Amino acid sequence: MELRHLRYFVVLAEELHFGRAARRLAISQPPLSVAIRQLEDSVGAQLFERSSKAVRLTPAGQALQASALSLLQAAQEAATEARQVAQGAAGRLRIGFVGSMLYRGLPQALVRFQAAHPAVRVTLTELNSAEQMAELLHDRLDIGFAHTHRVPAELDCRLLVSEPFVACLPAGHRLARKRAVAVGQLKDEPFVLFSRSASPDYHARILSVCADAGFYPEVRMQVRHWLAVVSLVSQGMGVALVPDAMRHCALPGAVFRPLAGSGRQSEAYGVWQAASRNVLVPRLLEELAAHPDRAGRAASD
Numbered sequence: 112m113e114l115r116h117l118r119y120f121v122v123l124a125e126e127l128h129f130g131r132a133a134r135r136l137a138i139s140q141p142p143l144s145v146a147i148r149q150l151e152d153s154v155g156a157q158l159f160e161r162s163s164k165a166v167r168l169t170p171a172g173q174a175l176q177a178s179a180l181s182l183l184q185a186a187q188e189a190a191t192e193a194r195q196v197a198q199g200a201a202g203r204l205r206i207g208f209v210g211s212m213l214y215r216g217l218p219q220a221l222v223r224f225q226a227a228h229p230a231v232r233v234t235l236t237e238l239n240s241a242e243q244m245a246e247l248l249h250d251r252l253d254i255g256f257a258h259t260h261r262v263p264a265e266l267d268c269r270l271l272v273s274e275p276f277v278a279c280l281p282a283g284h285r286l287a288r289k290r291a292v293a294v295g296q297l298k299d300e301p302f303v304l305f306s307r308s309a310s311p312d313y314h315a316r317i318l319s320v321c322a323d324a325g326f327y328p329e330v331r332m333q334v335r336h337w338l339a340v341v342s343l344v345s346q347g348m349g350v351a352l353v354p355d356a357m358r359h360c361a362l363p364g365a366v367f368r369p370l371a372g373s374g375r376q377s378e379a380y381g382v383w384q385a386a387s388r389n390v391l392v393p394r395l396l397e398e399l400a401a402h403p404d405r406a407g408r409a410a411s412d
Contacts, residue, residue: 114186116150117179119143120158124176127166203232204391207243207255209310210337214356215272215379217256220398231391239309239335247384254392255382259312262382271399272379276320277358278368279344279351291371294324294352301349302328309335313377317352320375341365353377 123132123143133140151158158172168176208217225233238246243255247266262268278292286292307314321328331349334340338360340351345364354377358367381399383392 112153116146119146121179205253206235207238207252211354212256214359224398253389257382258310260380267385268380268382271381273376274355276352276377277355279353280366281347282364282366287366291369293371298326301331303332303340303343303349303351304330306333306335
């Protein structure tokens with residue numbers, strides 16, 4: 112049974128006249144007669160009673176008519192949906208992200224993206240960088256926003272944000288009133304640090320900032336999320352070096368001061384499958400690049 116046969120059947124069932132049906136279908140009458148016979152052979156039942164004076168649906172034809180209309184409509188809807196997905200007008204976008212992206216323009220970009228693509232289903236999952244790589248490789252994410260550019264060969268990445276680290280201090284800290292803080296001034300302070308297991312690159316980068324200043328930090332606490340880092344600092348549990356974007360989290364009790372003399376940067380990358388054909392991935396990346404928002408320290412700047 113072919114969709115073409117069903118379409119011919121539906122038109123003939125409406126016209127009950129081979130000549131008129133053929134004209135509507137823009138074909139000649141013989142191919143229409145052949146197609147109807149082929150459909151009857153496929154169904155195993157006579158669908159029309161034919162005489163020199165009239166064409167009428169048989170009970171079997173009447174039973175098929177409603178189902179044929181539903182099948183044709185479903186086929187049209189499936190074709191439309193497939194076309195919309197291919198064009199990026201519909202479909203889904205599964206996003207993984209590290210917490211700092213909440214302060215680097217991702218929410219604003221998603222609001223604009225969703226307004227431009229209202230039929231696209233967007234899902235968000237907060238994951239560390241390593242978890243995102245695994246999810247991307249298993250095709251459980253379409254795009255991730257991670258702290259690292261060291262990705263498996265099956266993945267591509269693009270630098271989205273590059274910004275300085277800043278000192279995160281308790282509000283009552285002796286250095287909190289300084290306009291800028293030298294990293295060396297934190298030498299004897301207890302540190303709250305991003306966990307090595309959650310993001311090896313960030314962990315190593317912060318240690319390198321301290322090493323450049325001539326010391327290895329006394330790490331008292333390691334956590335998996337930037338908000339946890341800032342929260343612990345705000346409660347007087349230590350000091351931290353965090354991406355500049357985290358100053359926008361506005362947690363009371365924490366203050367942020369620029370680092371004097373440190374050139375190392377905090378970076379965020381978009382990561383996706385190199386073989387991906389999801390047109391929504393480059394569109395979201397373009398949205399982030401076109402409107403860097405507060406992370407106006409975007410890589411292109």
